Amino acid sequence: MRPQVFVTRQLPVPALQRLGQVCEYRIGTDRGVLEREKLLAGVQGAHGLISLLTDTVDREVLEVGAKLRIVANVAVGYNNIDVATAKERHVYVTNTPEVLTDATADLTWALILSVTRRIVESDAFLRAGKFDGWDFDMLLGSGLTGKTLGIIGYGRIGRAVARRAAGFGMNVIYCGRDDIAYRDDPQHNALMMARQNVTSPLNQSARIDGLSARRVTFNQLLERSDVISLHIPLAAATQHLLNQEAFARMKRTAYLINTARGPVVDEAALVEALQQGRLAGAGLDVYEREPEVSAPLLTMPNVVLLPHIGSATLEARTAMAMLAVENVIEVLSGRSPRTPV
Numbered sequence: 109m110r111p112q113v114f115v116t117r118q119l120p121v122p123a124l125q126r127l128g129q130v131c132e133y134r135i136g137t138d139r140g141v142l143e144r145e146k147l148l149a150g151v152q153g154a155h156g157l158i159s160l161l162t163d164t165v166d167r168e169v170l171e172v173g174a175k176l177r178i179v180a181n182v183a184v185g186y187n188n189i190d191v192a193t194a195k196e197r198h199v200y201v202t203n204t205p206e207v208l209t210d211a212t213a214d215l216t217w218a219l220i221l222s223v224t225r226r227i228v229e230s231d232a233f234l235r236a237g238k239f240d241g242w243d244f245d246m247l248l249g250s251g252l253t254g255k256t257l258g259i260i261g262y263g264r265i266g267r268a269v270a271r272r273a274a275g276f277g278m279n280v281i282y283c284g285r286d287d288i289a290y291r292d293d294p295q296h297n298a299l300m301m302a303r304q305n306v307t308s309p310l311n312q313s314a315r316i317d318g319l320s321a322r323r324v325t326f327n328q329l330l331e332r333s334d335v336i337s338l339h340i341p342l343a344a345a346t347q348h349l350l351n352q353e354a355f356a357r358m359k360r361t362a363y364l365i366n367t368a369r370g371p372v373v374d375e376a377a378l379v380e381a382l383q384q385g386r387l388a389g390a391g392l393d394v395y396e397r398e399p400e401v402s403a404p405l406l407t408m409p410n411v412v413l414l415p416h417i418g419s420a421t422l423e424a425r426t427a428m429a430m431l432a433v434e435n436v437i438e439v440l441s442g443r444s445p446r447t448p449v
């Protein structure tokens with residue numbers, strides 16, 4: 109008997125064709141988010157589950173899906189999956205790194221340029237019939253050349269965003285996973301600061317990927333950046349990483365960009381910081397209680413809001429679906445998956 113796979117939502121045809129070469133599959137829904145009952149019904153008897161970031165794959169799902177051997181998330185983030193329970197039950201969890209890196213980095217830059225150059229606001233201005241002639245100081249934005257881009261999370265996407273910064277003449281500073289995890293540890297921060305003063309080839313903060321991106325402490329990044337961009341996964345240690353205290357450290361002229369996960373930012377604190385002018389603007393692709401967006405954000409001209417489209421290119425989404433399918437095929441054929449988490 110061929111392995112059974114439950115695919116929560118319709119995926120690009122080439123990916124399903126490939127899946128059909130090896131497995132029997134059923135699709136939960138043509139579009140949108142699959143209802144919980146349908147997810148629970150779908151995993152019964154299934155050997156593989158292909159899920160999306162909107163599917164909550166918790167203990168109950170993993171127990172009802174007692175035969176599951178793999179949960180292949182079609183996303184790089186996997187905070188929607190109870191990985192600990194999956195591990196306990198010997199169920200592989202896979203994600204889709206790499207294939208969406210460029211799409212997400214490009215979208216990050218689309219947001220950076222949109223907020224700093226007031227693109228959306230300018231478009232609305234024109235459509236409202238307000239463009240009645242060129243004017244010298246009409247819709248002035250904020251330039252990027254020589255400014256500092258602070259990248260929080262220096263993994264694949266963070267580095268891809270940094271590479272693009274070179275084309276805009278920006279200085280790049282960043283903090284990695286440890287700098288975030290140990291942000292309140294004085295010893296870690298003292299070591300990091302001491303390293304910054306050493307110009308040796310061993311100095312990690314000097315050059316990475318041929319870029320002159322400098323590694324700094326979390327607080328230094330908040331204090332020095334003109335644009336801050338988030339590229340870290342959502343986990344207990346990163347929930348509300350950007351809170352009232354963090355906003356208070358940022359420059360009043362700084363912009364915040366979030367293409368990672370909504371709950372990394374305390375959205376109420378962000379709204380308050382924007383209302384009080386403690387921040388110049390924000391570009392958001394993700395929200396704390398998606399798809400809900402804090403109402404005051406909707407009225408702010410200095411905020412650009414996107415509906416979680418970071419990886420939404422035809423190329424990236426097709427490649428993500430293909431990779432998830434390959435992971436399922438590998439595991440259900442008795443091999444190791446390509447991209448386990």
Ligand code: GLV
Pocket residue numbers: 161182183184185186208368418419
């Ligand atoms: C999108 O948000 C992803 O995690 O792939």
